[in-house]
Amino acid sequence: MTDNPMTAASGVREIIAKHKTWFTVLGVCLIILGILAIIFPLLGTIVAKTFLGWLFLIGGIVQVVHAFSTAKWSAFFFNLLVGVLYIVVGAWLAFLPLAGILTLTILLSAMFIVQGVLEIAMGFRLRPNSGWGWVLVAGILALVVGVLIFLELPGSAAWAIGLLAGINLISSGWAYVFMAMAAGKETPTT
Numbered sequence: 365m366t367d368n369p370m371t372a373a374s375g376v377r378e379i380i381a382k383h384k385t386w387f388t389v390l391g392v393c394l395i396i397l398g399i400l401a402i403i404f405p406l407l408g409t410i411v412a413k414t415f416l417g418w419l420f421l422i423g424g425i426v427q428v429v430h431a432f433s434t435a436k437w438s439a440f441f442f443n444l445l446v447g448v449l450y451i452v453v454g455a456w457l458a459f460l461p462l463a464g465i466l467t468l469t470i471l472l473s474a475m476f477i478v479q480g481v482l483e484i485a486m487g488f489r490l491r492p493n494s495g496w497g498w499v500l501v502a503g504i505l506a507l508v509v510g511v512l513i514f515l516e517l518p519g520s521a522a523w524a525i526g527l528l529a530g531i532n533l534i535s536s537g538w539a540y541v542f543m544a545m546a547a548g549k550e551t552p553t554t
Contacts, residue, residue: 380547387544394537401530408526410461413468417457424450469521472528473513480507 380387401408427447431440457464483503490496513520 377547380543384544384547387540387547391537391540391542391544394533394540396537398530398533398535398537401526401533405523405526405530408529409465409522409524410526412525412529413465414458414461416468417454417459419454420450421454421458424448424452424454465525466518466521469513469517469524472524473510473517473520476506476510476513478510480504480510 401411424447427450428444429447431444431447434440434443437443480503483499483506485503487496487498487500487503490499513524516524
């Protein structure tokens with residue numbers, strides 16, 4: 365049995381309206397953290413890199429535990445190696461704050477360049493459908509950002525990840541604030 369989408373949307377609206385203060389507080393906190401990450405981009409970069417390191421470290425520990433819990437599985441050795449790799453990379457990222465920032469920035473630049481090329485190609489492929497221009501613009505912007513980060517290496521390593529994390533935090537924060545504001549303006553229908 366499936367839920368009625370209108371009922372589900374109404375339930376979400378009610379929850380947001382009921383807790384709009386918390387949505388607003390969360391949004392404002394994210395905006396403040398984003399502004400701080402932009403003002404102090406090196407610190408934002410280190411925090412983002414360390415957080416990523418902890419994610420890899422925890423994932424590696426879980427992978428190793430999983431490998432030993434399924435020791436009779438034919439892929440035990442490969443599962444164990446992947447877990448150990450995650451632990452080593454995670455520890456390196458988490459416990460050596462300045463190590464790996466340049467590598468991550470190069471990876472980030474490459475990701476934006478590839479994303480840009482793919483989105484540009486997708487935009488042209490979608491033409492003449494509605495919205496194809498937005499995909500093309502997004503691709504051009506991603507490509508430009510990737511090239512700018514690459515051309516500024518190694519200097520961009522000090523600011524790129526922190527700046528992008530800050531922008532992401534600010535946009536997410538505003539999304540929560542706007543959701544809370546919209547929920548406060550809507551009147552529940554009965």
